Amino acid sequence: MELRFTEEERAFRQEVREWIDANLPAETRERMASGRTPTKAMQVDWQKRLYAKGWAVPHWPVEWGGQPWSAIKRFILSEEIQSTPAPTPLGFNCNMLGPVMVAFGTEEQKKHFLPKIANLDLWFCQGFSEPGAGSDLASLKTRAVREGDHYIVNGQKTWTTLAQHADWIFLLVRTDPGAAKQQEGISFLIADMKTPGITVRPIITVDGAHEVNEVFFDDVKVPVANLIGTENRGWDCAKFLLSNERTGQARVGASKERIRRLKLIAKEAPGGARPVMEDPRFRSRLTDVEVQLKALEMTTLRVLADENRALSQRKPNPASSVLKIRGTELQQAISELYVMAAGPYGLVSADPEADRWNEPEVAQDWQTLAQATYFNWRKQSIYGGSTEIQKNIMAKAFLGL
């Protein structure tokens, strides 16, 4: 048992930090620091820089752009990116589709797509959820009927994040409605978003943001060459995808950055007689969240260090289930602390439609984002397997209940 970072790991952290400082465009850093999501252009530009450096997809096989690193080293890179803060490589491309294609794709698919996925030449979005298939994903109804060398796809996907930016989509479709179990008869396809018959309709979330979409498929012709893996065995790909990279969901680096920023902000934030940070109650609440975050960081490291064993024995580490549940709770708790710090000026709502609406400013920028972020982050305990679903899984898989 050796619980400290090695000399080499510490040196690597320093190298990453310096490289990010030298390469991250100032406007990207600034936008991220204010608590906003990066624009499409910022995301693409930054990911290309990471790819050029060899850092976009370190967890992939070396032949496809990966690095022969330990899990801890990958963690350090990811944490440094998050805590700068800089955009993280697009999850749909790098953590979801990429590994699925590596594991299930044909040689042609890999050669053609993997470099474009890693370099964000193609922006992928995810077509899994449907209006009637949320937590119960396997009940999905979007149909794909094979006609010659095409599938004809009809149906509707929803909660499709950033579909408005996407060039391509990966999606689950039902290819055999007669299968005995609903998990059977599902296939995993990829499709060009420009294919006729695909329509994207924005969903505006309660905070006013346009982040998710509905995607409609109306007699969409998808070449059979776009099938990933075996027809009717798409559920294998989906399971693989969902179990992959659970450590990413904890987002400890990003939460640390938000905490550090909040401490700075709260030192100035008016609290009547004294700054908010000098209120012992607020300070205790903040410290309490920090402590839990520290524990989550250690849990993340434990899961990472255990990754090879878990993979080889096909026995996931029980601690891995902790990451999504507590990671989510802590991100939400931090958003509540921002609301508290903002006080009455937290009522001011940023107008996402108008770029310079707050000039001259009626409230500080972070104040105008506090409640919106709080509302937006309620989604985190719902998507990617809700907290309830996570606990079902834990009770069954680890406790035998």
Place this chain on the structure above:
Amino acid sequence: MELRFTEEERAFRQEVREWIDANLPAETRERMASGRTPTKAMQVDWQKRLYAKGWAVPHWPVEWGGQPWSAIKRFILSEEIQSTPAPTPLGFNCNMLGPVMVAFGTEEQKKHFLPKIANLDLWFCQGFSEPGAGSDLASLKTRAVREGDHYIVNGQKTWTTLAQHADWIFLLVRTDPGAAKQQEGISFLIADMKTPGITVRPIITVDGAHEVNEVFFDDVKVPVANLIGTENRGWDCAKFLLSNERTGQARVGASKERIRRLKLIAKEAPGGARPVMEDPRFRSRLTDVEVQLKALEMTTLRVLADENRALSQRKPNPASSVLKIRGTELQQAISELYVMAAGPYGLVSADPEADRWNEPEVAQDWQTLAQATYFNWRKQSIYGGSTEIQKNIMAKAFLGL
């Protein structure tokens, strides 16, 4: 809507307060104030005084010693008793068996027993739970077989509170094991604890207290005249008993007394640099509990004021379910505040076997009781319908889920 106490109600409160001050023996008050339960002699003596005054069973019919009072007036009496603090009339007698006998008993039973129940001439205990029948009470197995004018009772009861003090027991027995539903075929009996074949075995709880017992029935002969209500319809009595006097479970008066005392204690309790009460965190936690207790007090009053409607329309007030759940939580939360206030001296454990073990004292009396009380009060969310059972009932009865 009139949300203040009337002049008459306020005057009554004053009258009660003065009467208690004049009549409560000093040693009883002192023992209660220290957070201990009253001795049997104290309980009996005090209840006889209350009965003589007409205040032991004000919620009973006037002919059996009750008072023609409003629910609010009864609440005031009960709250004053709790917040003195003085012993409350024995619940098994006054709130459980008494009302059941009034509703289901024969004229002979009422005449013979009700005055003795109200005056605590006979101390009753409750024989409901069994080792295999806890939350699922209707699965009870204790058998009663009729032979001539007796039932022969065999079986075991458990969690029988204060059976060691009891003269009599009321119990549920299975008289028809062949009934279609398990709720059918149960009967409600009362039995003299001195009947041959009844054995009481103490259960010592984690805090070291002897409060509950196992009661064994080995060929116990109970006269048929001791059947309450109809044979095989004892579940009606049990349901009536369990739904009765739910407002009592909130124990707001007792919690208020515990809070007031804690404030005094914490003003002196060493907190290192300053008394515990001057720590803003502790003070906030305490105030937070007080606020919830205030809300519970208002909820209790709402349920009481609505009692006649609820009874006549046979539609319980949804707020009534709140009382047990939150009342329990708050009593437990208060016990945790005592543990916090006690600090390192909370580790000192009172020796319940030795009366003067703390002379000369190694810690203040309240400190030695803090953790024991905390442990003991964990039972409150388990017995009398656990919090889980309460929520099942709410979801079904009020939400239709």
Place this chain on the structure above:
Amino acid sequence: MDFDLSEDQRLLQDSLSKLLKDKYGFEQRKGYMKSETGWSRDVWAAYAELGLLGMPFAEEDGGLGYGAVETMIVAEQMGRSLTLEPFMSTVVMGGGFLRHGATAEQRAAMVPEIAAGNLLLAFAHTEPQSRFDLNDVATTAKKDGAGWAIDGRKGVVVHGDTADQLIVTARISGARRDRDGIGVFLVPANAQGVTRRGFGTSDGQRAADITFDNVKVGAEAELKGGLALAERVVDETMAALSAEAIGCMEAAKDLTVDYLKTRKQFGRPIGSFQSLQHRAAEMMVCLEQARSMAMLAAMMASEPDAAERRRQMRAVKIEIGRNARFVGQQTVQMHGGIAMTMEYAGGHYLKRLTVIENMFGDMDHHLAALSEEGGVFLAA
């Protein structure tokens, strides 16, 4: 003690409920929100017709002489429908200032206009440095001949963008956080030197940032009462906001329970899952505890002992805030994605409840103050 509504009160509740059912469906509300004012003049006129806009004023002033219980009834209905109109600003707050601080002449001039729906008020108290402290006032009022000249900046003036008259706290004397030396002034919104910048609030309502640059008003513009007046009105408003929160929570709970019964996953209604059943039961516990406190607030709104009123009102605000947060968050969680969207009412309840939680002091603010004031149950 009696918690039942009178016949008249029930009538008031029914007629408002009918009006809102008619005019305040969730789709209609979206339209109002998109309009220029951000709320409906049409609904406002309907309120006037129903007598709601004059309800708290004495009959001799042209009102209905209703009390805190009636305000509670009305606010609760408005909470259910998530109404956007400036009822709190104009009738509850504006009404409170006029009743307790204005002269008979002022009331005679203004009350009929308010009751008719022609006059809108807004209370300007928050400043960039003040956080929740009403006594923290940097805006100044200087003697100017017989009248006053007002200078300063007020933020987050709810419905301040459409108000005709602003009620402004300003410092006449003393240091920034002194309790003494604060005046409350009636300032026409179109007075010279008043600049307003309107914006949306996080719950989809409207507010304004307002600067006062040497704004001249007459001597009569100062209402009598100073900080105590403002505190009294804020206490009354907290009672009304609590009732509004009850309406929001109850509607959110109903919406959620309905959804649990109809939404199916894994081949069964999700309301058949025990973990969601227990959460829904907990929502109900929260709602009932909050409702009890809203009733306490209605009772305490007219309490003459200001310190006692304040303590109890802090307890109310804390308990409303705690339960509002749980009910709001669980409304979204138990719905799942659908309640994350603008198109569905669920998330809007969370938003309004969050704003109520953060108006006039959040939980920690009142916990700190209440614990310093000795808590809820004072030593006997």
Place this chain on the structure above:
Amino acid sequence: MDFDLSEDQRLLQDSLSKLLKDKYGFEQRKGYMKSETGWSRDVWAAYAELGLLGMPFAEEDGGLGYGAVETMIVAEQMGRSLTLEPFMSTVVMGGGFLRHGATAEQRAAMVPEIAAGNLLLAFAHTEPQSRFDLNDVATTAKKDGAGWAIDGRKGVVVHGDTADQLIVTARISGARRDRDGIGVFLVPANAQGVTRRGFGTSDGQRAADITFDNVKVGAEAELKGGLALAERVVDETMAALSAEAIGCMEAAKDLTVDYLKTRKQFGRPIGSFQSLQHRAAEMMVCLEQARSMAMLAAMMASEPDAAERRRQMRAVKIEIGRNARFVGQQTVQMHGGIAMTMEYAGGHYLKRLTVIENMFGDMDHHLAALSEEGGVFLAA
């Protein structure tokens, strides 16, 4: 970074686990608790034989030279079995004081005796007014010729009733709460002027209230290091206590999950009810988060930067406390009545976890201090 145990460490874990399985069934434990000392001399001898009592000492002092990871392994096993012996007092705390504060001669004299199981130590620091503050010392040590005279009273000295030597903090100079001027003294428990009153603690262990009335000790009795020494040892102890808490929590979780599988109500195992399944899952989350912190504690126990060590150890103590409370309470709640009884292990885990939560500072104590020290994640 590597969280795996070495071959030797696994061996240590296995041999202790085997010993405890053999000698520390719950029924055996009841017997030890009822004995005069409140724990088992027999088990203590077995520990000695296994080498556990000398494990933290350097090999040249007669020990095994084990570190914090080995202590973690041992304490966790002891937590699982709810052992009662004075391992923390004698080996972890006593050992810490001797390693960091004693002279080579003192170690040469004492370590072999400790390792052999013949010498017991206890740390006397709490005073009636001190609460959790190690620097709050009213007990005095006055120069007395070449040596010292100690006067004062120490409370809740865990295992102080059976200890042979007491390690006592006493003030040499300065005011009651000064950080400077505190000495740490080795005092024979049978020295003249030492009066001990033993009593049971709430978790069924033993402690003593000890008064020192002009107790004379030699110059060599003062260990070197003062308050910093005591703080270092307490930090090491907090690491060990955290590991013990993990053992308690894991055993309590296992016991609960087993019970959920076997206890039937309403015709089915209660573990088939989703609300209990989710609570059990939450217990597991708590356990894993706590385990992470126990590992952090093992890592930080040897951190040379005292301020950094202290901050991280506070974080550990807070997180252990939070999760210990949840796991302990839910162990009882999910069992129901059975875990409320003395006869069943469930409730005893709650009790031991409560004591650990309240030793060397509860959550609020460390939250206050840690937040004043800048929190966990210092500005970069």
